[in-house]
Amino acid sequence: MKRLTAIALTATMAVSLLAGCGSSTSGTAATVSSDTADSVAASAETSASASSDTAAPSGEAVTLRFAWWGGDERNAATQEVIQQFEDAHPGVTIEGEPGSSDGYHDKLATQLASGTAADIVQIDPETMPTFVSTGDYFVDLNTTAMDMSLFDKDYIGEQINGNYDGKQLGLPTGIAGPAVLVNKDNADKFGIDMAKEGITWDDWIEYGKKVQEQDPESYLFCMNKEYIVNLFVLTMSKQYSGKVFDDQGKLVLTAEDLTKVFDYVKELYDNNVVAPASYQASYTGDDIQSDANWLAGKYVAAPCYISTEDVMAAGYPDANYIAGTLPVVDNAKDGGFASNTPQLLSITNTCKNVDTAVEFLNYFYNDKTAEETLGATRSVPPTEQARSICTENGSLTQVVSDSADIAVAVGGTPNDSISSSEEAKTILYDAVESIGYGESTPEDAAADVIDQLQGLQK
Amino acid sequence: MTIQKTAIQEPHYSKRDYKAFWYLLPWIIGFIVLQLYPFIMSFVYSFCDYTVGSNLNFIGLDNYKELFTHDREFWNSLKVTVLFALYTVPGKVILALLVAMFLNRNIKGINLVRTLYYIPSLFGGSVAIALLWRLMFMNNGVFNTMMTKLGLPNISFLGDTKMALPTICLLEIWQFGSSMVMLLAALKNVPKELYEAADVDGGGKWAKFWHITLPQISPILFFAILNQMIQELQNFTSPYTITGGGPLKSTNVLGIMLYKQGFGYFKMGYASAISWIEFVLILAFTLFLFGTSKFWVHYADET
Numbered sequence: 001m002k003r004l005t006a007i008a009l010t011a012t013m014a015v016s017l018l019a020g021c022g023s024s025t026s027g028t029a030a031t032v033s034s035d036t037a038d039s040v041a042a043s044a045e046t047s048a049s050a051s052s053d054t055a056a057p058s059g060e061a062v063t064l065r066f067a068w069w070g071g072d073e074r075n076a077a078t079q080e081v082i083q084q085f086e087d088a089h090p091g092v093t094i095e096g097e098p099g100s101s102d103g104y105h106d107k108l109a110t111q112l113a114s115g116t117a118a119d120i121v122q123i124d125p126e127t128m129p130t131f132v133s134t135g136d137y138f139v140d141l142n143t144t145a146m147d148m149s150l151f152d153k154d155y156i157g158e159q160i161n162g163n164y165d166g167k168q169l170g171l172p173t174g175i176a177g178p179a180v181l182v183n184k185d186n187a188d189k190f191g192i193d194m195a196k197e198g199i200t201w202d203d204w205i206e207y208g209k210k211v212q213e214q215d216p217e218s219y220l221f222c223m224n225k226e227y228i229v230n231l232f233v234l235t236m237s238k239q240y241s242g243k244v245f246d247d248q249g250k251l252v253l254t255a256e257d258l259t260k261v262f263d264y265v266k267e268l269y270d271n272n273v274v275a276p277a278s279y280q281a282s283y284t285g286d287d288i289q290s291d292a293n294w295l296a297g298k299y300v301a302a303p304c305y306i307s308t309e310d311v312m313a314a315g316y317p318d319a320n321y322i323a324g325t326l327p328v329v330d331n332a333k334d335g336g337f338a339s340n341t342p343q344l345l346s347i348t349n350t351c352k353n354v355d356t357a358v359e360f361l362n363y364f365y366n367d368k369t370a371e372e373t374l375g376a377t378r379s380v381p382p383t384e385q386a387r388s389i390c391t392e393n394g395s396l397t398q399v400v401s402d403s404a405d406i407a408v409a410v411g412g413t414p415n416d417s418i419s420s421s422e423e424a425k426t427i428l429y430d431a432v433e434s435i436g437y438g439e440s441t442p443e444d445a446a447a448d449v450i451d452q453l454q455g456l457q458k
Numbered sequence: 459m460t461i462q463k464t465a466i467q468e469p470h471y472s473k474r475d476y477k478a479f480w481y482l483l484p485w486i487i488g489f490i491v492l493q494l495y496p497f498i499m500s501f502v503y504s505f506c507d508y509t510v511g512s513n514l515n516f517i518g519l520d521n522y523k524e525l526f527t528h529d530r531e532f533w534n535s536l537k538v539t540v541l542f543a544l545y546t547v548p549g550k551v552i553l554a555l556l557v558a559m560f561l562n563r564n565i566k567g568i569n570l571v572r573t574l575y576y577i578p579s580l581f582g583g584s585v586a587i588a589l590l591w592r593l594m595f596m597n598n599g600v601f602n603t604m605m606t607k608l609g610l611p612n613i614s615f616l617g618d619t620k621m622a623l624p625t626i627c628l629l630e631i632w633q634f635g636s637s638m639v640m641l642l643a644a645l646k647n648v649p650k651e652l653y654e655a656a657d658v659d660g661g662g663k664w665a666k667f668w669h670i671t672l673p674q675i676s677p678i679l680f681f682a683i684l685n686q687m688i689q690e691l692q693n694f695t696s697p698y699t700i701t702g703g704g705p706l707k708s709t710n711v712l713g714i715m716l717y718k719q720g721f722g723y724f725k726m727g728y729a730s731a732i733s734w735i736e737f738v739l740i741l742a743f744t745l746f747l748f749g750t751s752k753f754w755v756h757y758a759d760e761t
Binding site for chain 2: 005106109110113130134135276277278279280281282284292293421422423426430433434437439452
């Protein structure tokens with residue numbers, strides 16, 4: 001009898017194992033090893049707190065979830081727009097899920113794979129290609145009642161702005177690009193002109209030296225290795241070689257060109273144009289916004305994005321800020337400083353009330369009150385209507401507006417999907433870090449990076 | 459006599475005993491779904507090329523081959539993980555023992571002091587504490603500001619490749635409370651007659667510690683070391699939150715590498731392979747500890 005029970009139990013266990021093997025996507029959430037139990041717990045929490053999407057006809061109670069990341073200003077503005085929509089549409093509740101950009105996409109990836117993502121999600125356009133290639137997660141807005149007439153057709157037709165093979169999988173929230181936020185008071189104090197026409201990369205090195213001579217505790221630029229890669233390395237590489245990877249996924253950038261770029265990075269560190277690498281180690285990624293030196297006004301300028309200029313300026317409000325000009329190498333093959341949307345808004349395929357979601361997006365993008373409330377919290381608005389409203393009511397600050405003009409004038413191609421992937425960027429971050437610490441020479445680092453990037457080719 | 463003989467030769471479950479399985483069923487289900495299934499599936503995935511959201515492609519030992527030969531971070535991560543454990547475990551256990559011995563007295567208010575020393579370990583692998591640690595040790599954090607005020611030069615705790623790992627280990631060592639409580643209990647269980655006998659024989663403080671205290675508490679000490687070793691080899695939260703694996707990968711433990719591969723690059727098969735290697739590492743250390751235990755662990759009920 002004991003043996004029979006034992007056999008029965010073992011058989012039950014075996015059968016339940018085989019039954020479990022059938023599902024591949026739902027298994028993903030469960031197959032994480034105990035080390036990453038935190039992430040599993042996080043996604044389990046979100047699915048537990050997910051509101052029950054009552055699949056009800058319009059007019060009855062509908063609940064949608066809207067996830068985004070942003071600073072305080074953006075969160076407040078977005079919540080207000082949500083409130084306005086809810087007031088105008090009784091019965092509709094939109095649960096906002098604001099978060100910080102740190103870890104946002106890791107969480108989103110897990111949620112998309114397990115089918116527990118929010119109904120409307122904000123996505124980084126450079127991470128979007130990875131999501132699009134690993135699954136069919138988003139609604140093609142061309143098949144819905146979304147009114148996209150106010151958008152510039154060419155702008156929304158670009159892949160980086162949400163158009164993948166003719167399907168509009170996301171809509172751009174604005175026009176952003178690289179920018180240099182200059183603290184004019186500091187610039188004048190050190191006697192440098194960051195806004196001059198035709199500024200060159202070497203000018204920046206000279207300025208950096210000048211600042212250091214006068215005050216060893218001040219530096220020209222507030223940067224960390226991530227920002228150096230995204231704003232200097234990738235842009236300079238595109239200026240020298242046109243593209244990093246071509247449309248077929250083959251590496252176009254050469255070791256020679258990359259060595260020139262890394263030579264420049266070495267000069268940045270050697271001449272203390274930026275803070276030492278060991279200092280930067282404490283502020284990785286977007287944490288640069290809380291760099292203690294910046295908050296104390298010790299930097300002259302902060303290369304950043306048009307969409308984060310206001311956040312940076314708010315960190316040290318007691319200064320006059322102007323937009324700095326962007327340099328281009330001689331005989332550049334490409335402007336390098338690409339302007340594209342800073343975020344995309346998409347509707348996920350797990351949304352049970354797509355029509356209501358589309359109504360909300362219509363309100364978000366096309367309604368004048370919404371545009372006024374949102375202002376420039378997601379950088380320069382993508383529609384002409386929104387831009388004029390914002391300039392009139394002053395939410396589009398002069399600095400942001402000037403930066404947008406400068407960026408658009410220099411222009412550039414957005415990053416291709418391979419060089420904007422996490423893996424490629426990590427290779428570059430590690431290389432810049434090792435140059436910053438003096439661990440490798442620019443030639444060796446460049447050769448190494450090219451070698452690794454070749455492994456990422458299609 | 460006959461009844462006894464039957465009882466010894468033919469043990470069998472009575473009908474009542476089967477009820478036990480019903481009570482165990484919730485745990486059995488939980489175990490199978492949340493522990494056994496992921497355990498086995500991750501083993502299967504480690505032999506596959508599995509990008510999240512797409513299909514499973516069986517590729518045999520390729521993931522492991524890639525890890526051992528091609529991957530640039532793997533050997534460094536292995537070294538960092540082992541170093542992390544080697545700094546933390548002795549540090550934690552020795553500190554716990556010293557504090558336990560210090561607190562092993564019956565003066566007024568000793569319970570309050572014991573509680574205070576235990577509090578840090580309540581925080582566990584908390585992200586909040588890790589962030590606090592970062593704020594304390596970063597270049598213009600609390601410690602460096604104090605040192606500047608005292609006129610001492612600043613140390614880049616988290617930016618210097620040689621200092622970052624010890625600084626993170628400090629966070630783990632600070633949470634020695636749980637080991638301390640166990641060792642305190644063990645110390646209290648040492649028979650007082652042994653100490654009195656030592657006094658009679660003229661043993662000094664060091665002799666008492668080395669020949670009486672240590673052997674008597676060695677089972678608990680062994681357990682503490684084993685437990686901490688298993689925990690620290692898997693540790694992920696502290697290094698990830700404080701330095702993110704940097705600077706220059708000096709704190710890039712296997713847990714971080716696994717996380718980046720699985721959730722940053724979506725290469726679940728590769729991440730599973732890394733997790734199995736971590737498992738084998740922990741197993742190796744555990745077997746080693748058990749093997750050496752017969753030389754220094756003294757169990758009272760063994761001859």
